[in-house]
Amino acid sequence: xxxxxxxxxxxxxxxxxxxxxxxxxxxxxxxxxxxxxxxxxxxxxxxxxxxxxxxxxxxxxxxxxxxxxxxxxxxxxxxxxxxxxxxxxxxxxxxxxxxxxxxxxxxxxxxxxxxxxxxxxxxxxxxxxxxxxxxxxxxxxxxxxxxxxxxxxxxxxxxxxxxxxxxxxxxxxxxxxxxxxxxxxxxxxxxxxxxxxxxxxxxxxxxxxxxxxxxxxxxxxxxxxxxxxxxxxxxxxxxxxxxxxxxxxxxxxxxxxxxxxxxxxxxxxxxxxxxxxxxxxx
Amino acid sequence: xxxxxxxxxxxxxxxxxxxxxxxxxxxxxxxxxxxxxxxxxxxxxxxxxxxxxxxxxxxxxxxxxxxxxxxxxxxxxxxxxxxxxxxxxxxxxxxxxxxxxxxxxxxxxxxxxxxxxxxxxxxxxxxxxxxxxxxxxxxxxxxxxxxxxxxxxxxxxxxxxxxxxxxxxxxxxxxxxxxxxxxxxxxxxxxxxxxxxxxxxxxxxxxxxxxxxxxxxxxxxxxxxxxxxxxxxxxxxxxxxxxxxxxxxxxxx
Numbered sequence: 179x180x181x182x183x184x185x186x187x188x189x190x191x192x193x194x195x196x197x198x199x200x201x202x203x204x205x206x207x208x209x210x211x212x213x214x215x216x217x218x219x220x221x222x223x224x225x226x227x228x229x230x231x232x233x234x235x236x237x238x239x240x241x242x243x244x245x246x247x248x249x250x251x252x253x254x255x256x257x258x259x260x261x262x263x264x265x266x267x268x269x270x271x272x273x274x275x276x277x278x279x280x281x282x283x284x285x286x287x288x289x290x291x292x293x294x295x296x297x298x299x300x301x302x303x304x305x306x307x308x309x310x311x312x313x314x315x316x317x318x319x320x321x322x323x324x325x326x327x328x329x330x331x332x333x334x335x336x337x338x339x340x341x342x343x344x345x346x347x348x349x350x351x352x353x354x355x356x357x358x359x360x361x362x363x364x365x366x367x368x369x370x371x372x373x374x375x376x377x378x379x380x381x382x383x384x385x386x387x388x389x390x391x392x393x394x395x396x397x398x399x400x401x402x403x404x405x406x407x408x409x410x411x412x413x414x415x416x417x418x419x420x421x422x423x424x425x426x427x428x429x430x431x432x433x434x435x436x437x438x439x440x441x442x443x444x445x446x447x448x449x450x451x452x453x454x455x456x457x458x459x460x
Numbered sequence: 461x462x463x464x465x466x467x468x469x470x471x472x473x474x475x476x477x478x479x480x481x482x483x484x485x486x487x488x489x490x491x492x493x494x495x496x497x498x499x500x501x502x503x504x505x506x507x508x509x510x511x512x513x514x515x516x517x518x519x520x521x522x523x524x525x526x527x528x529x530x531x532x533x534x535x536x537x538x539x540x541x542x543x544x545x546x547x548x549x550x551x552x553x554x555x556x557x558x559x560x561x562x563x564x565x566x567x568x569x570x571x572x573x574x575x576x577x578x579x580x581x582x583x584x585x586x587x588x589x590x591x592x593x594x595x596x597x598x599x600x601x602x603x604x605x606x607x608x609x610x611x612x613x614x615x616x617x618x619x620x621x622x623x624x625x626x627x628x629x630x631x632x633x634x635x636x637x638x639x640x641x642x643x644x645x646x647x648x649x650x651x652x653x654x655x656x657x658x659x660x661x662x663x664x665x666x667x668x669x670x671x672x673x674x675x676x677x678x679x680x681x682x683x684x685x686x687x688x689x690x691x692x693x694x695x696x697x698x699x700x701x702x703x704x705x706x707x708x709x710x711x712x713x
Contacts, residue, residue, distance in 0.1 A: 356550050359514055363544045364564035364609065374563055378554040456554045456589035 243425040251429035260414065265433060268403065268411040272396045275334035279395065280388060282335070283342025288380070290343065291350020307340040312398050316405055325406045334398045341394065342387045349383030381453040389446060396438065462541065462612040462645045464488040466511065467521040470670075471503070474516075480506055482670035493639060493646045495656035498666030499709045504649040505547075508615045511647065512544050524613065543611030543644075545619045549602040551590040558586040561605050572608070580604045580634060596627035603631070607638050614639070616648045620655070629687050632659060636684075653700075653707060657692050658685050667709035674711045675703060 227245055234244030243251075255261035290297040290304075316333040323329035353376060361371040403412025411430050418426040464487065471481040480503040488494045498504050509515035511522055551560045561573050577583050580600040590598050599619065606614060616635075620628040636659060639646055650656055656663045657679055665675040677699060681691055705712050 356546070356548065357552060360544075360546075360550045360552075362514060363512055363542060364605075366564065370563070374555070375552060378552070381554075456556070456591055 241424060243428060247425045248428045248432060251423075251425040252433060255426065255429055261430070261433065264409060264411050264414045264430075265437070267409050268396070268399055268434070269437065271331060271334070271399050271403075271410065272392070275331050275338065275399065276388075276392060276395050278331070279335045279338035279342055280384075280391060283339040283387070284346050284380075284384065286339065287343040287346025288350045291347040291353075297347070304340055304343060307336075308344070312337045312401065316398075316402050320406045327407075330399075330402045330407055333402050334395055337398050338391055338395050342391060345383050345387040345390075346380060349380040353379050378453075385446070385450060385453055389442075392438065392441065396434065462524045463490045464511070464613060464645065464647070465521070465523045466507075468507070468510065469520065471506065471510065471520060473506075479670040482672050484666075484671070484673055486664060486673065486676075488645055488647060490645055491643045493648065493659060493661045495648045495650055495660035495663045496666060497650060497653060497656055497663060497707065498671060499668055499707070500651060502666050502669050502671040502709060504666065505617055508544070508617050508647065508649055511613075512542060512615055541609075541612040543606035543609060543614040545602055545606045545614070545616045547618050547621055549590070549595075549598040551598060551601055551605075553590050556587050556589055557582060557593070557601050560590070560601060561608050564605060565608055569608075576604045576608055579607075579638065596623055596631065599623065599627075599631055600634070603634065603638070607642070610642065611644060614644045614646045616646065618650055628655075632687070635659070651707075653696055654688070654692070657681070657696055658687055665706055665709070665711075671709070674709060675706060 231245045234242055234247075252261070286300075290300060315336050319329045319333035319336070323332065357375055357379075358371070361375045366375065399410070400412035400415065403410035404416045405412075407413055411434060415427055415430055418430070466484060466486050466488075468481050468484045470479045470483075472479050484507065486494075496504055496507070506515060510517050510520065551557075552563065555563060557577070558573055561576060562570055565573070573586070574583070577586055580603055582597060582600055582604070585593065585597065590601065593601070602619075620631055623631070632655065638644070648656070648659060653663075660679055663677050663679060664673055665677075666672070667674045679695065681695060685692055700706060703711050
């Protein structure tokens, strides 16, 4: 089966199967399973859309625009050009703070999970951080660092780190000491021990926190933008709110949800399968 | 080649006052296959963990070739001399069989993985994940892994415990072949006398915890031996007739 052909480069199914690392991703991406899964998703989406459209007709109020009106609004904002740039700006903020929060949260989580002393020391701080309202962090960041981009990113990161820490710490606590003993006996280097023996045991926890992380982060980014930025989806929503442009608000929401769904399907799903390598094999 | 000296006195579990090993003094000669038999809970695994450096040996004396073992283990340039086959295979589930062995090797040694896999009869299973293999096959991978570094000293902790009898017999044969080829010094912990008689040059019997050595016998049977050969069974019977409580860690004449 030919999967990809460009000029005289041809990649076939058998080529891909021979790359061991790709095996997991491969079987997922091109299997019938995925197809039926997508079909199911599509069905659900169609049903929700139909329900929306029907309700809008029934209610017939300007406060509840129909799906068609929202899609028209998407088209309008796309033509205006503001939507593309706002979405890109917000996406950039989301990705940046996502990466920083995952990295820092991962490092802190591993340290707390592995070292009982560090854990005792920072546990109460963690609880406090978990429970400080997002709004407070955002306001304080803006007050202390000014209405600048770095303050916005910092506010999001500070909000997200504690939840990452909690999950990764749980993973680091349950790491199999027997496998680490193997690494010690056979004198694996520190980096090999970490990346080949320790870290793979954390993958499920990392994936879980990345998933919940992305959704939390983009919600917080919008609030941050609404409060102290003059561009991005949050800012656009605020403007639309002032004009009571409900179709516009829903249009932005719709576009962003679609993007998040795409990220989920294109990045997280295949990665999931790679991570499950060797655990449940069909 | 390695000669191992062990002199342990009053070894306690961490955070405990109760000694698990009271006094153990023995030497394993280079190339010798020593089996250690003791009742369960007598500290056999602790002993192996101390020899391997997994457990602290502070205040104890474990040395090889008259060099303090712990020091060499930590600092030696060509330090990869110790193999350890655990009760469980302890393979990384996210790595294939081949990757599991390559994990402990340097890249320039990867070409010997094929040989090793063939030697343990897994030539075609290199790309499988451990979860796709039977228990016996996983055990064979862990044996191949231990031999991959060409260990001078090999420690085994009841490695064939939960296997069916024919599989265990095959693996014992495999172990003997590999050790004889390389002249490996072996410390083999078990609670199965028949297994020990089949494999070992010498058997050390330990008492209940806090344990001491209650008896040592040299297995003076010619090789190759048979798993349940007449001579082997007779040797066992003789020993147990003389010391009926030996396997429970008692020597009552």
